[in-house]
Amino acid sequence: MLDVWVSGAGMTRIGRRPEALQDLMAAAAADALAMAGRERPDLIVVAAMNPEEFVGDGNFASSVATAMGFAEVPALRIETATSSGAAAFYAGFAQVAAGLHRTVLVVGGEKMTHLPTPKVSELIGRSIDAHERRYGATMPALAGLVTRALMARRGVDEREMSWVAVKNHAHGAKNPLAHFQAPVTLDDVMASRMIAEPLRLMHCCPISDGAAAVVLTVERAAVRVAGTGQGTDTLALRHRRALTSFRATQEAARAAFAMAGFGPERVEFAEVHDAFTPFELIALEDLGLVPPGEAGRVTLDGDTALDGRLPVNPSGGLKARGHPLAATGLAQIVECVWQLTGRAPGRQLDKRVALAHSIGGLASNNWVTLLESR
Amino acid sequence: MIEQIAASRCPRCGTVVAPPARLCPHDPVAMEPLQLPGAGEVVSFTTLHSPPEGFRSPLTLALVQLEGGACFVCHGAEATGLRIGARVAIEAIDGIYYFSHLGTLDRARLFWRRAGHAGDRVNAITRSVVKRVWKGRTRVEG
Ligand SMILES: [Zn+2]
Numbered sequence: 001m002l003d004v005w006v007s008g009a010g011m012t013r014i015g016r017r018p019e020a021l022q023d024l025m026a027a028a029a030a031d032a033l034a035m036a037g038r039e040r041p042d043l044i045v046v047a048a049m050n051p052e053e054f055v056g057d058g059n060f061a062s063s064v065a066t067a068m069g070f071a072e073v074p075a076l077r078i079e080t081a082t083s084s085g086a087a088a089f090y091a092g093f094a095q096v097a098a099g100l101h102r103t104v105l106v107v108g109g110e111k112m113t114h115l116p117t118p119k120v121s122e123l124i125g126r127s128i129d130a131h132e133r134r135y136g137a138t139m140p141a142l143a144g145l146v147t148r149a150l151m152a153r154r155g156v157d158e159r160e161m162s163w164v165a166v167k168n169h170a171h172g173a174k175n176p177l178a179h180f181q182a183p184v185t186l187d188d189v190m191a192s193r194m195i196a197e198p199l200r201l202m203h204c205c206p207i208s209d210g211a212a213a214v215v216l217t218v219e220r221a222a223v224r225v226a227g228t229g230q231g232t233d234t235l236a237l238r239h240r241r242a243l244t245s246f247r248a249t250q251e252a253a254r255a256a257f258a259m260a261g262f263g264p265e266r267v268e269f270a271e272v273h274d275a276f277t278p279f280e281l282i283a284l285e286d287l288g289l290v291p292p293g294e295a296g297r298v299t300l301d302g303d304t305a306l307d308g309r310l311p312v313n314p315s316g317g318l319k320a321r322g323h324p325l326a327a328t329g330l331a332q333i334v335e336c337v338w339q340l341t342g343r344a345p346g347r348q349l350d351k352r353v354a355l356a357h358s359i360g361g362l363a364s365n366n367w368v369t370l371l372e373s374r
Numbered sequence: 375m376i377e378q379i380a381a382s383r384c385p386r387c388g389t390v391v392a393p394p395a396r397l398c399p400h401d402p403v404a405m406e407p408l409q410l411p412g413a414g415e416v417v418s419f420t421t422l423h424s425p426p427e428g429f430r431s432p433l434t435l436a437l438v439q440l441e442g443g444a445c446f447v448c449h450g451a452e453a454t455g456l457r458i459g460a461r462v463a464i465e466a467i468d469g470i471y472y473f474s475h476l477g478t479l480d481r482a483r484l485f486w487r488r489a490g491h492a493g494d495r496v497n498a499i500t501r502s503v504v505k506r507v508w509k510g511r512t513r514v515e516g
Contacts, residue, residue, distance in 0.1 A: 144420030
């Protein structure tokens with residue numbers, strides 16, 4: 001297996017965007033290619049969760065490649081629900097590592113703010129088991145079930161899960177590309193309206209448009225891909241062997257650390273999938289970044305803030321940067337690359353080893369990516 | 375009698391799922407059908423304040439661990455006073471399963487059932503009461 005390097009990373013501002021999805025993805029790709037100093041990749045891997053329904057376009061790899069002016073460059077599309085961006089990164093990584101292509105552009109995006117919220121929820125909810133959907137299960141509903149169990153069985157309290165939102169909004173306020181750029185208080189979060197008890201509105205990430213891209217290459221660059229891993233679990237939440245931890249995260253982490261040849265103790269900062277703020281607490285423990293039962297405490301202690309021992313979601317996370325589905329897994333990696341190469345003014349960390357964690361569906365198809373600076 | 379719920383069991387790993395599935399989620403093995411009593415313990419629950427189209431707000435959903443192993447998704451009237459670990463009975467109304475708290479009568483009924491006695495009259499009464507309560511709360515069809 002060849003060493004794989006990230007030579008470019010780019011993304012659009014996340015939020016409500018008027019541009020066509022293909023144009024957002026082309027803009028992110030142009031930024032990534034400019035940073036890499038390449039005009040044209042050898043292969044394009046496209047991530048989009050559901051452009052057929054969200055924007056009405058199919059044959060999407062060709063559509064995006066053509067919109068970028070790369071009609072003659074081979075392009076293919078990858079999909080694993082909300083973790084599609086991370087899955088596409090893996091597919092691009094595998095191509096380069098196998099020596100099949102020297103330079104691969106990986107680009108992900110989603111556009112949905114033009115649709116009414118119930119329609120967006122329904123489309124995202126199609127990644128849930130059909131029987132559970134028949135009972136009205138949505139993503140927030142299943143997350144509410146997980147959160148209630150987490151509070152009852154593992155002692156997580158509302159202050160801890162609310163503080164994740166306060167912290168990530170504080171980080172987002174320092175990120176000019178974030179969907180939300182205003183800080184929030186603990187009272188704001190704990191007084192926001194109930195969505196799926198015990199989850200309140202401000203425990204949930206927003207609906208966002210946006211795109212992100214990276215360039216992977218065999219040529220030595222500033223950031224090396226140290227490891228990448230996938231983990232999976234049953235589609236139905238009711239079939240899970242555990243409810244308060246995610247096997248898919250644990251297995252993805254195990255695989256990524258095995259490839260990297262080091263363990264979680266070497267990770268210096270992380271971008272994790274906080275679609276619902278309690279999921280950040282679950283992730284910290286599933287990834288082995290904090291000991292079992294301590295995620296809430298270390299969060300309240302400030303360990304995971306920008307100036308803490310282990311900054312988590314310096315970009316603002318899904319909560320504040322936003323969650324344009326298939327763009328998200330790549331936006332996390334873009335943030336890691338920018339942090340590792342001194343391109344994150346206003347929130348710049350001085351760290352060398354990063355972890356990105358992406359959840360597909362209700363944690364049925366998850367990914368962990370490890371990056372290190374040279 | 376307590377309502378029976380259709381389920382299936384994996385002959386290889388012992389996993390029980392409800393409703394029944396053709397293959398085990400964990401093994402490429404045909405599952406064997408079985409019936410489970412419609413009673414169990416609440417594993418978790420939530421109340422949705424903006425449920426999807428076709429459901430009345432607020433909508434309470436619960437995960438119930440049935441006696442016999444399967445974890446089951448069902449609806450409930452309200453979450454007030456409900457706790458994780460609470461014992462509930464499950465009944466189907468128009469093909470949708472609902473839970474209700476297991477009261478003293480139900481506990482006795484379960485005990486009698488285990489002890490091999492009939493208790494049929496009490497069961498019939500409890501059942502009709504539960505159904506009457508639920509009939510007013512079924513989901514909006516649409
Ligand atoms: Zn099995």
